[in-house]
Amino acid sequence: MIAFVIRRLLQSLIVMLVVGFVAFSMFNFLGDPINNMVGQDATEEDRENLRVALGLDKPFYVQFLVYLSNAVQGNFGTSYRLGMPVVDALADRLPATLELVFCAAGLALLVGVPLGVYTGLHRDRWLSKVFLTLSLVGISLPTFLIGILLILFFAVQLGWLPSFGRGDVVDLGFWSTGFLTASGLKALILPSVTLALFQLTLVMRLVRAEMLEVLRTDYIKFARARGLSNRAVHFGHALGNTLVPVITITGLQIGSLIAFAIVTETVFQWPGMGLLFLQAVQFVDIPIMSSYLILIAFFFVAINLVVDLLYYFVDPRLRADRAVAGGH
């Protein structure tokens, strides 16, 4: 177990180093940073001085090492556009995105798994067919369109929910949360649904396919032959065995929820990292872009690590260290 975690951590470290390198390269390949900083009338001498002052005259690998050591200490530079440290800019926006992703992922799982189980168990019922048809809509409609349709219906026509923003947030010092106010919660609904819809249909179809597969296995037949209740067979034996692929996909999807909340955040003017990133792209704000890249990579790596550890708890066959088959 410990050896497994250490090995995974080392692998994660390598991934982060590679991502760090790519993020660092952005500074050199997306235009000359000096050009972006000094005014139009700066002399050649001013530029040279700034170059030396910023350490940009040093060899490539020295610059990379400096970048890395800064990054490890939490210093990702200063945003060109906002003029504030990148870390502060991201920390400002992170809670908004994470709360949105948390709600969307929760919604996708809490609705997607039961629907998947239902459609898997009763695949000939008309309700299952309705769910499956609707899920096709969820998979094929683009996110922005769903968002706009929801706004049109619930915000414009009915006027029940706000069409943009986070509502009132409560600042906890290190975290600003929308969970504690009524307007914050109301503001979460439409963006969460929009972001969750695709994942929900994906989870539902995955769980359904896995359930159909598992229900055909011998151990399910044997469980039935032992007279166990349907509840125990379906939710204990069958659902448990569908979990490994579901955890894998869900883990990956949560990563992409964070990374691709951009579209939803734009549609709902949600003050999260996605919106920050989009603005950074417009202004070629490279420190923000490269730090965003590193942060997203970090989330992916961390989630994958958690997923691997979850396997370990779900499937006893992976706890190989004490597994020794007995003789006859």
Added chain:
Amino acid sequence: MQNAPLLRVEDLKVEFPTRRGRLVAVDGVSFDIAPGEVLGVVGESGAGKSMTGSAIIGLLEPPGRIAGGSISLDGRRIDNLPYEEMRKIRGKHIGAIFQDPLTSLNPLYSVGKQLVETIETHSDLSPTQARERALALLREVGIPAPERRIDQYPHQFSGGMRQRVVIALALCANPRLIVADEPTTALDVSIQAQIIALLKRLCREHGTAVMLVTHDMGVIAETADRVAVMYAGRVAEIGPVRDVIKNPKHPYTVGLMGSIPRIGRDEERLTQIEGSMPRLTEIPTGCAFNPRCPLVFDRCLRDRPDLIDVGPFHRVSCWKYAEGVGHA
């Protein structure tokens, strides 16, 4: 053979609706099993023996269904019970053992959990008592160090040990009948003998009747009191094991016995019955065995034979033994 059979199967018909019409997998099968008796059911793959077993425990795979006849346990019809009623009979009154012990156990549940779960379904024992019973069962089926083994997972057991666990699971509620579908086919030959001996001993001790489905004549000779030979969904011959083996009547049984290689006799080629069993779509009119039968005559091509008494408890479905035909 006694006045009150434990299990009575009468004119059982199992069919599968398919696009090309209905396939009749079991066609008019009748037999009794007395309390404590071991009935062997032999036949080639596709002869309908497993299908008969599945029909008895009420777990025919859809779209397969019982299309006619009846199954009674202790005088009570069980073939038309609602799912929930039948579920309470499965495990408690009729146990089942399937072919492949490697896939019969849920890989994510410890052996003890599967036992306790089954015991608790069929009795009012407390969790502690259920665990005690599980330990006793494991000890009874010959698993060494059950206190240690009970919390292990199926993958930590060898094939033979797993089949012992499966037998323990089938015996959980002391059923009066066990349907054992090829319980040794997936095991090493050396383990087969142990498992058969175990099954035989346990059933004698508990007074459990067994329907032993197999294609291994050796296992039948070793274990069964009576044997039913099935061919193309029908019973070709049924009778006490000694009579059927020593004095087979049906030309198919004669062929089967003749094709068993004998130790000590030097044979260049293995004897076999010419041709192969017809597919369910191509069962000929008259006797299903007529294309392969060395003794075929005109009536065999025209009419289907029913079981005819040829001795005490010994019955054969072959026109050769019909009185007043005179072709024998």
